[in-house]
Amino acid sequence: MYHRDRSPCSALAVSRSVERPRAAVLLLHGGHEYGTSAPGAWNLPAARMVPFERAVRRATKEHDVLIGRVRYRCRGWNGGRADAAHDAERALHELARVAGDVPTVLVGHSMGARAALRAAGGAHVRGVVGLAPWCPPEDSVRHLDGRHVVLLHGDRDRVTDPKASADFLARARAAGADASFVEMRGSGHAMLRRSAAWHELTTSAVTGLLGLTPLSSPFTGEGRLLSGA
Template sequence: MDRQAAVPRAGDHQALAWRVRPTSPSAAVLVLHGGQVAGLRAPGPVNLPGLRMRGFTCAVERATAGADVAVGTVRYRCRGWNGDRADAARDTLAALSDLAEELGPVPTVLIGHSMGGRAALRAAGHPCVTGVVALAPWCPEDEPCEHLSDRRLLMLHGDRDRVTAPADTLVFAGRARAAGAQVAGYRVEGSGHTLLRRAGDWHRAAARLTAGLLGLAELPAEVAAALALRSPLEGGLQLPLAAAGHR
């Protein structure tokens, strides 16, 4: 596989950066880091939200090795979501457009944390997207979900998160299921918003779920069962995430 960085376009923002780029990819994964509610400055060279996602990216690369899966990241123009501008979602859609132009309509999974989770969910109506792995996503009560019909959403949230509310994720998951999405959710006990507590469990779960969404491995039985449910009241949205060694 050929590893390469994105080549900036003159006078234009390059939203898509590849980490793994096979010659003829059969699928793709894009990783989206978190950000801020508001902020028009560009992320700096030392970008802690971006660094936080490196463990996830590496785990996904291991889980998809040898399967001709392209793995990339979304580069934001701004640190913030910025209200109706929804800058992170716009950048994600731009990255998906570039991906489709370069690779064709390959099935694509988005993995996003916090603001990146919101951007992934907002952009999941793109024709290439087959599934989203949302990590402690930012899910305001008015976040749209009608475009998520037939998408598979796997949502993970720590029960000690004090930045984005696990209850908001649960409500959004129920709304998305009611709108026709296939949804399963994990509760990560003892972990907060930074994903540092139980980091290994977060990484392994995200990689395994991504491989499952791409058909490279079987999804956990409890996830497959939850995805088959249609009513928000039927459960499967707060599954306990088992710790390593207790599976």
């Protein structure tokens, strides 16, 4: 059995270890545009991902799936430093040492989704599930060729832009990604309204992308733009 790495220098915090992992899920919580101080032991962006982690645990309980979280050095993205993206890449390298060459899905919210999308070129990354993602138009999509990208975004989000997510998906699709967008009607950035639907769609995407269950209809069909899920 693998032990959780509590080293402050580690970018990976393993929350569910298995003896012989067949797949892995890595969760990335949100943050701030700027901020160089370290996140506290308990903070709201991290708390928002707790029910998603629980849902993924339940959905994968019959499978040998390692679950981990990215541990950020800084609260913020911090412009060209892209601190969260570098932490995501470090966590993926650590995950490969712990779990081996297993298919991996990244699940990120807001800044965490941006970091996940940036790190999705990693050798073992099967796909990304982005929740209310931060998708600036300058972010590259070339490395997403051959990857699965699923973005869920509330139409009442006032923190990150649903249209920017749809535009990002269109660019990713043109670059060769298998990409789907789901508009969560009536929901905002905190994902509290229709939370059950958020959790169900996220876990369905994760298990489908890992090949544990059939990929459900909202995430199939190349080039589909979906709304009203």
